[in-house]
Amino acid sequence: MEVANSTLPLPKESVDYLFQRFDISTKGGAHEGLGTYIIAKTTKQYDGMLRYTYEEPMLSIKIKVPIVVEKKQIEG
Secondary structure, three states: OOEEEEEEOOOOHHOOOOOOOOOOOOOOOOOOOOHEEEEEHHHHHHOOOEEEEEEEEEEEEEEEEEOOOOOOOOOO
């Protein structure tokens, strides 16, 4: 799956860690910036690959997941 969308300018320090942690959103207000962190966590859970590029004003995200996933024990 590949998604590209325009975004507000992103500071370099935010782009570098965009999918590695959640942080305060650049949207303002009470947003916590969890979306990209959850995408990365879910992709990793299913042995997928996530790549992204940011060229102002476009953020492009590409996610690949295997068609067949080995069954893992779900941690509770």
